Amino acid sequence: MEQLLIKIGQNFFLIFGVIALGGATTMIFAKNAVHSVMGFLLSMLAVAGCYLSFGAEFMGVAQLLVYAGGIVVLFLFVVMLVELSKAKEKGLFQRQTPFALALVLAGAVAFVGVFWKTLFGASAREALTLAPGLVAQGEKLGNAQMVSRGLFAEYLLPFEILSVILLVALVGAVVLAKAERV
Amino acid sequence: MPFAQSLLESLTRDLPFLYGPLFLILAATLMIWPGDLFVGRNNKRIWSYVAFLVLAGGGTLALLAPTGTGFSDMFKVDGLTKGFQFLCVVAGLITIVLSQPQLNALREQTVEYYALILFSISGMMLLVGATDLVSMYFSLELMALCIYILVAYLRTQERSIEAGLKYFLLGAFSSGILLYGISLLFAATGGTTTNLAKLNEELALVSPNGSLMVFAGSLMVLVGFAFKVAGVPFHMWSPDAYEGAPTPITAFMSMAPKAAALGAFVRVFGTGLHGVSSEWVLPLSFIAGASMVLGNVTALRQQSMKRLLAYSSIAHVGYMLLGVLSGDVQAGAQAIWLYMLTYLAMQSGAFAVIICLQGKGEGERIEDLRGLATRQPVLAFTMMVFMLSLAGIPPLLGFFSKFYLFKLAIEQGFVALTVLALLTSAVAAYYYLNVVATMYFKEPVEVEGEVPPLSTTFTFILTASCALILVGTFFGPKLLDWTARIVLG
Numbered sequence: 001m002e003q004l005l006i007k008i009g010q011n012f013f014l015i016f017g018v019i020a021l022g023g024a025t026t027m028i029f030a031k032n033a034v035h036s037v038m039g040f041l042l043s044m045l046a047v048a049g050c051y052l053s054f055g056a057e058f059m060g061v062a063q064l065l066v067y068a069g070g071i072v073v074l075f076l077f078v079v080m081l082v083e084l085s086k087a088k089e090k091g092l093f094q095r096q097t098p099f100a101l102a103l104v105l106a107g108a109v110a111f112v113g114v115f116w117k118t119l120f121g122a123s124a125r126e127a128l129t130l131a132p133g134l135v136a137q138g139e140k141l142g143n144a145q146m147v148s149r150g151l152f153a154e155y156l157l158p159f160e161i162l163s164v165i166l167l168v169a170l171v172g173a174v175v176l177a178k179a180e181r182v
Numbered sequence: 183m184p185f186a187q188s189l190l191e192s193l194t195r196d197l198p199f200l201y202g203p204l205f206l207i208l209a210a211t212l213m214i215w216p217g218d219l220f221v222g223r224n225n226k227r228i229w230s231y232v233a234f235l236v237l238a239g240g241g242t243l244a245l246l247a248p249t250g251t252g253f254s255d256m257f258k259v260d261g262l263t264k265g266f267q268f269l270c271v272v273a274g275l276i277t278i279v280l281s282q283p284q285l286n287a288l289r290e291q292t293v294e295y296y297a298l299i300l301f302s303i304s305g306m307m308l309l310v311g312a313t314d315l316v317s318m319y320f321s322l323e324l325m326a327l328c329i330y331i332l333v334a335y336l337r338t339q340e341r342s343i344e345a346g347l348k349y350f351l352l353g354a355f356s357s358g359i360l361l362y363g364i365s366l367l368f369a370a371t372g373g374t375t376t377n378l379a380k381l382n383e384e385l386a387l388v389s390p391n392g393s394l395m396v397f398a399g400s401l402m403v404l405v406g407f408a409f410k411v412a413g414v415p416f417h418m419w420s421p422d423a424y425e426g427a428p429t430p431i432t433a434f435m436s437m438a439p440k441a442a443a444l445g446a447f448v449r450v451f452g453t454g455l456h457g458v459s460s461e462w463v464l465p466l467s468f469i470a471g472a473s474m475v476l477g478n479v480t481a482l483r484q485q486s487m488k489r490l491l492a493y494s495s496i497a498h499v500g501y502m503l504l505g506v507l508s509g510d511v512q513a514g515a516q517a518i519w520l521y522m523l524t525y526l527a528m529q530s531g532a533f534a535v536i537i538c539l540q541g542k543g544e545g546e547r548i549e550d551l552r553g554l555a556t557r558q559p560v561l562a563f564t565m566m567v568f569m570l571s572l573a574g575i576p577p578l579l580g581f582f583s584k585f586y587l588f589k590l591a592i593e594q595g596f597v598a599l600t601v602l603a604l605l606t607s608a609v610a611a612y613y614y615l616n617v618v619a620t621m622y623f624k625e626p627v628e629v630e631g632e633v634p635p636l637s638t639t640f641t642f643i644l645t646a647s648c649a650l651i652l653v654g655t656f657f658g659p660k661l662l663d664w665t666a667r668i669v670l671g
Contacts, residue, residue, distance in 0.1 A: 114394045121391035157253040161320040172331035175294045
């Protein structure tokens with residue numbers, strides 16, 4: 001029993017990953033838009049679990065608050081307010097399904113090939129690893145502190161550009177939705 | 183607080199690099215709020231003057247910026263940065279002037295229109311200086327997001343909204359591909375760096391296991407960029423977006439974002455992926471060749487002037503990709519810059535003529551130009567100069583920039599592609615000359631009502647572009663060499 005629990009504890013990432021994939025599949029294939037949003041919620045919660053299983057507690061909590069909390073509610077509002085039955089009647093996005101499926105399959109096969117070779121390739125040298133130095137630094141400093149240093153020191157410029165992007169998105173929403181202009 | 187202090191120190195050290203774009207962002211924000219509160223409903227035209235001055239000021243600040251690298255190697259000011267920033271600013275200034283007739287006629291003057299143009303240009307300024315894939319990606323998004331909105335700006339017209347939506351969806355999709363490519367490259371280096379110079383070193387050391395990942399990553403980055411510059415086969419959005427957008431924004435789209443994206447294209451593939459060029463030279467050659475062929479051949483059948491210019495701009499991008507292919511980054515950037523500069527003059531001139539004739543957003547078919555030579559001799563003459571120059575007919579400026587580009591391509595060993603470029607240029611001459619023939623040799627159409635007189639700014643743009651192209655006839659090679667040396671160092 002104890003062995004089993006340890007085994008589960010080691011594979012939290014895989015478990016949450018599978019749940020996230022299941023949620024994403026539900027989101028795409030659900031007929032009812034509300035069910036789609038619920039699938040999205042499940043997927044986001046599971047991704048938060050993935051972050052936690054890596055010991056990235058800051059990212060995990062941020063994921064819960066922002067995605068599972070804020071964005072899902074926003075999506076629900078949109079789904080409830082917008083009439084979606086018209087899009088269904090017109091059969092939008094239906095004609096191209098076979099092509100899309102074929103392309104997705106081809107893409108999936110190609111990428112499985114890429115990752116297969118990268119991870120288990122015949123080469124004698126070690127497989128790819130993500131920066132070990134970064135992990136050690138993270139253990140020393142703590143998670144939230146690492147994120148903040150990344151945001152405000154190393155990645156300051158992209159972070160600030162991102163804030164301008166959000167401003168532009170707000171302005172754009174007003175420009176496109178305002179009833180009267182002049 | 184050693185950390186905070188070091189942060190402050192590096193910020194004060196690096197900030198001068200960004201005075202230009204920061205000034206634009208600040209001014210645009212202040213224009214929206216609180217500036218707009220003080221301007222009455224009928225005085226919104228004031229914002230065009232303000233935006234023009236702000237943009238000119240921001241451009242000057244950017245050109246005066248010190249050269250160097252800052253923000254943990256994420257932004258670099260050098261000749262390439264300044265040169266392409268200059269192109270984007272000029273394109274923005276021209277767009278603001280060109281916007282006036284249509285916005286006034288449709289009563290659609292708002293502060294947001296100008297603010298979005300300014301935001302977009304600040305994004306372009308950041309984009310051409312980005313030396314890190316992360317800052318490059320975010321600046322690209324800032325630039326593109328503003329343009330999605332501007333394309334759909336006339337939201338009472340169905341085709342404007344359709345164009346905006348198409349552009350937005352495909353743009354978002356291509357950004358996803360670009361981002362995935364970046365993440366693959368990041369993973370292939372062992373998750374150590376996204377900085378272009380370091381990336382180049384790290385990619386050379388990737389184990390054979392990771393080679394496929396490098397290939398997939400660089401291919402996806404290539405696809406992402408090809409979407410942004412509308413290279414075949416990733417061009418599908420561009421004719422629809424060009425046709426549906428308000429005409430001044432079409433002019434803007436065909437000049438500024440293209441210049442910025444090509445500048446970033448050269449930088450990313452010339453520095454970051456230079457070492458692994460064997461992975462992307464063949465796909466990029468295909469994109470360049472296909473753009474030349476498909477752009478020019480499809481342009482033959484177009485009835486709408488805007489669609490014709492859209493397809494011809496796809497073809498021009500195909501030519502400019504020859505510069506990206508060039509192994510010599512500096513020479514490639516220089517050739518692209520010159521090409522873009524002359525293209526700016528010709529394209530802005532052609533759009534100015536279309537906007538003059540267009541009035542309230544109608545009458546943009548080639549047929550509408552019939553007999554323009556008798557109705558409006560001056561306009562017809564300038565249009566002829568622009569068309570001949572776009573076609574690259576020898577003594578005009580467009581010929582010299584093409585010549586430079588093709589010469590470079592031959593020197594770098596892309597002979598087959600250059601021959602293809604020459605052949606397709608000959609095809610292109612047909613549809614450009616067709617426009618000229620329509621203006622000069624077809625029966626004039628009956629025009630209802632008075633043709634509005636040209637405004638002074640319009641006359642200025644037309645004269646300036648036309649003069650630039652004609653002066654190029656005499657000083658062509660020297661002028662180009664000289665400007666390139668000054669701007670690109």
